[in-house]
């Protein structure tokens with residue numbers, strides 16, 4: 018039986034037995050190569066669930082939709098390892114109760130889909146640890162290497178050019194599971210720290226502030242990057258921040274559902290290289 | 294409409310010589326919202342303050358900016374003046390154009406431009422200031438004194454005698470500290486224990502003092518007036534309520550060869566012991582590391598001997614939680630280990646000892662009952678060499694500072710020796726004789742003139758053993774020649790250093806320390822007994838090396854500070870505290886973790902039927918210290934700090 022079929026069967030069981038009230042998965046998209054989030058509540062709909070290498074979007078953000086979990090019923094969700102890490106962070110930041118989340122874990126290598134064993138976040142800790150410890154992927158993006166080699170001035174103008182394209186649609190924020198704030202900093206106008214018009218200063222402020230808000234929290238799922246209508250390579254910024262916190266504080270976002278947020282906690286042996 | 298008054302101070306020449314105050318006043322007068330802009334030579338003077346008050350009344354000012362020195366100097370002065378003129382004191386701000394401008398710039402034109410920027414930015418802030426009311430918090434009238442040396446005992450007695458409750462915590466089995474170890478004390482040569490023990494007993498029996506010996510501070514939370522302290526009472530394995538202090542167990546204990554800490558290794562003690570005969574409380578403890586029963590499960594002789602069934606090998610550590618209003622830290626000092634001076638042979642030659650060991654030799658209650666005998670063979674030394682500054686004033690091997698008391702105690706040692714060993718000879722190598730203090734110079738002169746101490750100004754380069762003598766080679770710099778003395782005993786005046794755990798302990802109670810681990814006072818001259826943490830005071834040698842008179846004086850000073858604090862029922866606190874916007878708070882609890890004062894709690898927002906609709910963070914204004922950590926952490930900008938709101942800071946920045 019293919020993984021897709023196995024998961025359909027499991028979804029059917031869970032829904033018909035009432036063990037979960039909803040399954041969040043992937044369904045047919047606008048084109049054959051695209052998948053779109055699917056929310057099913059009836060066992061009769063499980064046939065619409067799809068699972069293949071086109072299932073990329075991190076669905077964990079839907080879990081914190083207003084009111085979804087407040088009845089304390091369980092919800093099942095299809096997640097890649099990044100999505101599972103995101104659930105850990107959401108749990109650590111009290112946005113959801115991990116007990117309520119039933120995970121349909123999977124990973125894709127090449128165009129092979131593999132199932133990940135487990136239902137609850139805790140059961141995936143080995144998978145997450147192996148990602149943390151795994152060697153950086155050999156084909157680390159060319160663009161990333163290029164930016165790393167730039168002088169600070171060159172890098173600054175690179176990002177200036179990129180951010181100049183931003184139209185402040187906030188699609189990145191909407192797509193990001195970590196951007197769950199009820200009022201985002203850009204929506205606060207007393208005072209208006211971040212200029213909302215899309216000129217280069219305001220664009221810079223927005224993207225840099227968001228990068229800071231995601232440091233130590235971004236799981237590099239790529240949702241923001243894919244959502245951006247003007248193709249700003251947001252993944253590069255977040256990747257760099259993730260490397261920073263890993264190097265400086267040995268913090269890998271989403272290791273466990275009790276992980277303390279890196280910027281709000283300290284260990285006695287934290288490096289203090291930034292204190293002059 | 295804002296009506297801001299700008300008051301530009303010349304501070305004599307301090308500001309006036311660099312900043313063109315007339316131009317500054319004119320420019321500020323033009324700024325929107327400024328109703329008055331004036332300059333004056335010294336606004337902090339009485340007529341200066343009067344003119345500010347008059348301007349507030351005459352113009353109905355809604356805010357005041359004083360462009361002057363650092364707010365640390367006169368913010369309080371001007372806020373008070375504003376309050377007297379009927380303006381809420383938090384509507385007054387200081388623009389620092391001295392420390393941050395006139396003092397650090399050379400070009401008059403640029404300094405004036407910068408002063409304008411700084412002042413304008415403050416005007417913009419003040420326009421957005423809110424009236425704030427001080428927060429009142431109750432004061433718990435119970436003091437905690439940490440350390441039962443002479444300083445701690447004195448502080449505890451002074452506070453208790455004024456009728457306030459004290460908890461005195463000492464980590465050793467007995468009160469006393471170093472003073473209990475001393476023989477006779479300079480400058481009067483009275484017997485240390487004779488003046489010390491009555492104080493110890495008085496402290497132990499005082500109805501207002503709760504004595505916790507063999508106890509350590511586990512944690513300190515809270516703030517001035519309202520500390521919560523947890524104390525660990527280490528297990529003595531002897532029930533303090535049952536034990537009568539008869540000492541039978543001590544006599545019978547077969548583990549007798551343990552080096553006595555109290556006698557600095559010159560005497561022996563048993564595994565169940567009291568540090569010294571007059572210990573307070575006179576209740577022994579079992580030294581678990583050396584007890585035969587704890588080592589191999591057999592013995593229990595003490596427990597068989599005890600008539601009162603007081604010994605309990607299973608006794609656990611216990612914890613006491615205390616509500617405390619003020620803390621006096623009196624944790625004292627230690628003497629440096631001299632083995633770093635290989636050339637002096639301390640630790641290699643048994644007859645090279647330190648000053649504290651000499652005290653034990655000279656003490657009537659010491660291991661030799663007060664006879665001066667050298668440790669190696671018990672013989673009476675006929676020639677003794679004292680080496681001062683063995684560690685002090687030596688940046689290369691020891692410590693940079695002067696330990697302050699060694700000149701005096703070495704003179705004392707020479708005298709005590711002369712009184713006990715007639716015909717004995719003393720030689721004292723010194724760098725300078727520092728004998729400032731009432732009766733101190735007279736005292737050291739007496740050592741030279743009456744007790745024939747031979748002072749040699751110079752350092753010792755080497756001590757070695759030859760034909761049963763300790764050969765001391767040094768230099769007499771006044772005569773400009775090398776000297777070699779064959780001595781029977783050498784006494785090193787070891788440096789006074791901080792307790793080994795001083796830095797760690799400072800972190801537990803949240804006070805600052807210097808590079809040597811001595812605790813920092815809030816101001817060396819004007820606030821010498823206060824730490825920089827409100828409600829925590831410093832007494833005795835934990836702050837710097839001190840003799841007994843200074844330690845006692847400082848202890849009494851802390852008592853007066855504590856009593857002043859306890860004279861009020863409520864304490865006024867600055868209303869600079871964080872507030873949370875519950876509507877926008879995402880409940881991520883980052884701030885709860887980030888707050889260094891544990892001032893943020895989780896709060897449930899319920900609907901009418903009692904269902905939780907939302908969980909948010911909530912700041913306890915009694916605990917918040919206004920540090921702003923949470924504000925910087927909060928991603929959704931839900932937290933804000935009164936007096937330094939985002940709006941105010943933003944306006945300040947934009948005003949630049």
Ligand SMILES: Cc1cc2nc3c(=O)[nH]c(=O)nc-3n(C[C@H](O)[C@H](O)[C@H](O)COP(=O)(O)OP(=O)(O)OC[C@H]3O[C@@H](n4cnc5c(N)ncnc54)[C@H](O)[C@@H]3O)c2cc1C
Pocket residue numbers: 439440441442443444445462463464465468469470471472475477478479480508509510623624625626627628648649652698702705792798832833834835839840841842844
């Ligand atoms: C060799 C020598 C000779 C001296 N002779 C004289 C003299 O003749 N005349 C004179 O005026 N001065 C003399 N002094 C100085 C005198 O000993 C000190 O001034 C005095 O002991 C300082 O008292 P204190 O209470 O500050 O510190 P200490 O006596 O050191 O007492 C501190 C107490 O705090 C306790 N403690 C430490 N840490 C903790 C903790 N974390 N929790 C709980 N308890 C703790 C310790 O166990 C100790 O009991 C001499 C000193 C030396 C070394």
Ligand code: SF4
Pocket residue numbers: 182183184185186187188189190224244245246247248249
């Ligand atoms: S999605 Fe892209 S364009 Fe839109 S706000 Fe984010 S960075 Fe700017």
Ligand code: SF4
Pocket residue numbers: 075192193194195196231234235236237238239240241242252255
């Ligand atoms: S910032 Fe982008 S990559 Fe990171 S978690 Fe959010 S959506 Fe995913």
Ligand code: SF4
Pocket residue numbers: 190195196197198200201202203226227230231928929
């Ligand atoms: S950008 Fe920052 S403030 Fe806005 S939603 Fe994301 S985390 Fe919250």
Ligand code: SF4
Pocket residue numbers: 870871887888889890891892893912916917918919920921922923924934
């Ligand atoms: S300002 Fe915030 S972090 Fe600082 S003490 Fe107050 S509540 Fe805690």
